[in-house]
Every structure is written in C-alpha cells, then in structure tokens.
Amino acid sequence: MNSIxxxxEMKKIDKYTIENIKVPGIVLMERAALSVASLIMEKEGTDQSVQIVAGEGNNGADGLAVARMLYLxxxxxxxxIAGDESKATDDFKTQLQIIRNLGVKEVVEIQDRDITVDAIFGVGLSRNVEGEYKEVIEKINKLRTVIYAVDIPSGVDADTGKVLGVAVNATFTVTFGCYKIGTVLYPGAExxxxxxxxxxxxxxxxxxxxEGAIKCATISDLDLIPKRMNYSNKGTYGKILVVAGSKDISGAAIMTALAAFKTGAGMVRIFTHSANRNIIGKVIPEAMINTYELDKFDEKAFEACLKCLCLVKKQNQNTSIDSS
Structure with a gap:
C-alpha cells in the first residue's frame, strides 16, 4: 500500500528524516532535483530549451538544483526568480550561488521555451496566490510549453486539492516520497x-x-490475496449480502454486486425491490435475488433474507449495505 x-504530514516526514535519521537536508534536496532532472532528460532531448521558474523557498532551491543538473x-x-531574493531560504541562497558560479543565465521575464520547470511553491502553500506570483503562473499557463512541476503544481493546496486562486497546469508532476492529497483530489489533480x-x-x-490513515493499493498488493484452490466451490469463498435498489432503481445493486464478485466473493445475494428482479437477473445471472413487494422497505422480508444466508447466527459473515 502506498501512503497519501x-x-x-510530508513536512513531518522530512523533519523526522533529517533530525532523527540524520540524513542531511541538502542530500534530500539533491535527490529530489535529480529525480526531476532525470525525468526531463529521459523524455526531452538536449536540443530543447528550458526555463526554471523558482520561488525563494526550498521548492525554488530544488528548481535551481534542477537548472544546474540540466545545464551541466x-x-x-x-x-x-519569482519573489524577493532577500527573503530566500539558506538552501535557496546556496543553490543560487552555485548556478551563478557556473554561469547559468538569469532572466527578468518569463520566456516562451520548450520546457518550463515550475518550482515556485511547494507543499507548504496555504494562502491564495496573489500579486507577482499570480501573474507569473498565468503567464506560464499561456505558454505552449511542456511543464514539469516540482513536488506539486504551484497554487494547489497539498492538503485538500483546492486551487488557491490560480494554479500551474502541469504536464508532469514529480512528487517526492508519497502522493499528496492535492495530487489525487480534484480540482488540484486536474x-x-x-x-x-x-x-x-x-x-x-x-x-x-x-503517516496518516489514507492509503492506496498497488499492483504488488495483489500478491497478498490468497491463491484459489482448484478443489473448491462458491461456498468456499464467503457470502455477501447486498441491500440496494429502490423500486425501478437497480444501478446501485448491480454495481455493488458486480464489485463483490470481482473482489472474490463466492456467493452474492441481492435484496432489492421486486421491480428490479428481471434487469438484475439479466445482467448478473450468477447472483441470488430476494425481493420485497411493498413501496416501503420490508423489514420482515429482509430478516427472512438474513436467515436464508445464516447471517443471524454466523456473525463472521460479511454484509454490504447500500441504501440508495
């Protein structure tokens, strides 16, 4: 499982790694920059022109390190450089001095180049983007350029996925360590x-x-699913009861039952209104169907369905309920 x-939380992971594990922050920064630079070198030829748009924080410092690696x-x-250089972090100042020593060119206006690296804001942004930063992001979005975002597109709230006024429209986002909520929730994910x-x-x-409580499954997690025995039947793999579907509304029942079968359930029984029986039976003939006739939910029929599945006495059985 991957963490989101x-x-x-990402800042705490970064702090723990630096303070408790004793990995120097500049080492993490170099590896972060290298991952962005390596992706660009993998996808883009050296005949492509590049501009790095860097804020004065550590996200900008990452961007300056990317500039150095691509230049070399x-x-x-x-x-x-977007923002006030006098307010820059120490890491930014260090990376800036390095590229100046190398002779990397600095410009005073956004240029129309083949590739743009967005390193204005990182995952710590929590306020609306205004002033020069807003103008810079709007200019970037108007360019016909491939955009690589460093960690997260500038203007996206990493905690919520909210767009804080305006955000960079990235082609690729290289995010470090873990997915951020802002990279998977809309509108930020867009x-x-x-x-x-x-x-x-x-x-x-x-x-x-x-880490927080949010996880996402990966392909490797499929290896955790027990292998099915050749000598088995549907009763070997558990029973699921799906309670879904008001009169003439069968979609929820069908999708839930199909999901139950696809995730490995051996027997799926659907409790729904009688008006849904025919359509469900045509779509999922392998499902067992119990119905009720009344306009309102029939509790007695439901209890009979439970007894049929032996769910009353066997508390270890699974019940999936969709009230739609």
Missing amino acids: VTGK NGYDVVVY HCGEVIVSDIGFPQKAVDAV
Whole structure:
C-alpha cells in the first residue's frame, strides 16, 4: 500500500528524516532535483530549451538544483526568480550561488521555451496566490510549453486539492516520497498531469512515524490475496449480502454486486425491490435475488433474507449495505 499524505504530514516526514535519521537536508534536496532532472532528460532531448521558474523557498532551491543538473548535461537553461531574493531560504541562497558560479543565465521575464520547470511553491502553500506570483503562473499557463512541476503544481493546496486562486497546469508532476492529497483530489489533480512519485530517500521508518490513515493499493498488493484452490466451490469463498435498489432503481445493486464478485466473493445475494428482479437477473445471472413487494422497505422480508444466508447466527459473515 502506498501512503497519501497532506503537505503538513510530508513536512513531518522530512523533519523526522533529517533530525532523527540524520540524513542531511541538502542530500534530500539533491535527490529530489535529480529525480526531476532525470525525468526531463529521459523524455526531452538536449536540443530543447528550458526555463526554471523558482520561488525563494526550498521548492525554488530544488528548481535551481534542477537548472544546474540540466545545464551541466548540455541543455540551454535560463532561470527566472519569482519573489524577493532577500527573503530566500539558506538552501535557496546556496543553490543560487552555485548556478551563478557556473554561469547559468538569469532572466527578468518569463520566456516562451520548450520546457518550463515550475518550482515556485511547494507543499507548504496555504494562502491564495496573489500579486507577482499570480501573474507569473498565468503567464506560464499561456505558454505552449511542456511543464514539469516540482513536488506539486504551484497554487494547489497539498492538503485538500483546492486551487488557491490560480494554479500551474502541469504536464508532469514529480512528487517526492508519497502522493499528496492535492495530487489525487480534484480540482488540484486536474492541474498535475501525469504524477510520478519519486523515492528521494525517506526511510519507511520516517513515513510510519507520522503517516496518516489514507492509503492506496498497488499492483504488488495483489500478491497478498490468497491463491484459489482448484478443489473448491462458491461456498468456499464467503457470502455477501447486498441491500440496494429502490423500486425501478437497480444501478446501485448491480454495481455493488458486480464489485463483490470481482473482489472474490463466492456467493452474492441481492435484496432489492421486486421491480428490479428481471434487469438484475439479466445482467448478473450468477447472483441470488430476494425481493420485497411493498413501496416501503420490508423489514420482515429482509430478516427472512438474513436467515436464508445464516447471517443471524454466523456473525463472521460479511454484509454490504447500500441504501440508495
């Protein structure tokens, strides 16, 4: 299972890794920048022109490190700094000094280049984007350029997926360590393009120490499902009761029952209004169907259905209820 974290949780993971595991922050930054630069080098030829748009925080510092790596690999790179350089973080100042020592060109206006790297804001953004930052993001979105977002598109709230006034429309988002809620929930997810989760060195111990409750399944999780025995029948794999579907409304019952079968249930019984019997029977002939005739929910018929499944006495059976 992969974790999906808020921006605040990700900052705690970062802090735990630096303070408790003793991985230097600059090492994590280098690996983060390398993951972005490597993706660009994998997908884009060295004949492509690149601009890095960097804010004065550590997300911007990541972007400046990307600029250096691409520059050293033969790309035509320019850097635009958004915000007040005098308020920059120490890591930003360090990365800025490095690219200046190398001679990477700085520009004072957003340019129309083949590739744009968005490194304005990271996962800590919680206020609406205004002023120069808003103008910069709007200019980026008007360009005919491939956009790589560093960690999350600038303007997307990592905790909620909300767009904080305006947000970069990324082609690719390289997010570090874990998916952020803002990369999977809309409307933020719509701004992310293709999301790539990059392992930059956060140990599982750090994730476990602060992780939230949200998980997403991966292909490897399928290996946890027990193999089916050749000598078995539908009773071997459990019974599920689906209670769904008001009169002439059978969609919920059908979709829930199909999901139950597809996730491995051996026998699925549907309790629904009698008006839905024919259509359900045609779509899912393998399901067992119990119905009621009244306009309102028939509790006695429902209890009879439970007894039929032996769910009253056997508390270990599963019951799925959809009240629609």
